[in-house]
Amino acid sequence: MSEEGPKLRIGLPKGSLQDTTASLFAKAGYDVRFSGRSYYPSIDDPEIECILIRPQEMARYVGQGVLDCGITGLDWVLETGADVEELADLRAPWPNYGPVRWILAVKDDSPFQTPKDLQGKRIATEVMGLTERYLAELGIRAQLEFSWGATEVKPPVLADAIVDVTETGSSLRANHLRVIDLLQESTPRLIAHRPSLEDPWKRGKLERLRMLLMGAIAAATRVGLSMNVPNDRVDALLALLPDAGRPTISPLADPDWVDIFVIVEESFVRDLLPKLHEAGARGIVENPLNKIID
Numbered sequence: 001m002s003e004e005g006p007k008l009r010i011g012l013p014k015g016s017l018q019d020t021t022a023s024l025f026a027k028a029g030y031d032v033r034f035s036g037r038s039y040y041p042s043i044d045d046p047e048i049e050c051i052l053i054r055p056q057e058m059a060r061y062v063g064q065g066v067l068d069c070g071i072t073g074l075d076w077v078l079e080t081g082a083d084v085e086e087l088a089d090l091r092a093p094w095p096n097y098g099p100v101r102w103i104l105a106v107k108d109d110s111p112f113q114t115p116k117d118l119q120g121k122r123i124a125t126e127v128m129g130l131t132e133r134y135l136a137e138l139g140i141r142a143q144l145e146f147s148w149g150a151t152e153v154k155p156p157v158l159a160d161a162i163v164d165v166t167e168t169g170s171s172l173r174a175n176h177l178r179v180i181d182l183l184q185e186s187t188p189r190l191i192a193h194r195p196s197l198e199d200p201w202k203r204g205k206l207e208r209l210r211m212l213l214m215g216a217i218a219a220a221t222r223v224g225l226s227m228n229v230p231n232d233r234v235d236a237l238l239a240l241l242p243d244a245g246r247p248t249i250s251p252l253a254d255p256d257w258v259d260i261f262v263i264v265e266e267s268f269v270r271d272l273l274p275k276l277h278e279a280g281a282r283g284i285v286e287n288p289l290n291k292i293i294d
Helices: 018-028 055-064 074-080 128-138 170-174 200-218 231-238 266-278
Strands: 008-013 048-053 069-073 085-089 100-107 122-125 143-146 161-166 177-186 188-192 222-230 248-251 257-265 282-288
Touching: 008 018, 008 055, 008 200, 018 200, 048 055, 055 069, 055 074, 055 188, 069 074, 074 085, 074 128, 074 177, 074 188, 085 200, 122 128, 128 143, 128 161, 128 177, 161 170, 161 177, 170 177, 188 200, 222 231, 222 266, 231 257, 257 266, 266 282
Parallel strands: 008 048, 008 069, 122 143, 122 161
Antiparallel strands: 069 188, 085 188, 100 161, 100 177, 222 257, 222 282, 248 257
16 A cells, blocks of 8 residues: 655634635635535545634644644734744635724723723623733733623623624624724734745645635636727727736737737726727627636
8 A cells, every 4th residue: 555645734714714715715726525513624635634623723723733724814813822924815805804803892872982991991802812912002901801702792781891803893883882992903814834834845735725825816806808809999999908008919810800808807897898899899708717826
């Protein structure tokens, strides 16, 4: 029996980031599948082993070398103080992959107006480390209590203030909370165990994984447009393109026409297509993109 080859052990975030992470890997070219209650998803790459880990614990396991790499929020890297190498900021326009904010909040009708007003008061939070460092920097001594969840409902009875995470602010508004300061903004990050990067095989595998993931994110908001254009209309049409410096122009069988291909932000397409047609473009085709590798 032949000896099994090397493997890269990757931590995938369990919970709110899980489905979007699987979708990101799919766009990058990997088929990740979750099975029932198993914490070991399958992946169609024999050189990769996946383990589902809570984002709150990911940085610790990567720092310890239990995992070679993982995906978790910057907030949890800072909270745990884990010694890891950040390889990429994975912010993307998908659910739970956009920026989130850790904020200090009080009830709308609370007398507290600034962080200094919370001297000696009770603050509930899930991020004890982040909050302790924040208060220490401001010279505030308060009573911190760990929150196991539903933090937003604790003021004013169970806590005077909270440090909680928000993406859209809808939960804050629903619970009549007022933000009085921002502690930290966070996005998903690809992190690695530093000694793993010293292994040439693992480093190469990680660099290729990073390239594919970032390529998928780069393509998330863009599409490809191809069109046939008469030679005498090319200059006028190029002037309409948002990224006119980078189109590909190819000859066609008819020497009086060329094919133009360009990548543009999808948000521009609705207004751009009628203008391109009016400028003489024909056979305009819009193509979705999976990856853009620069």
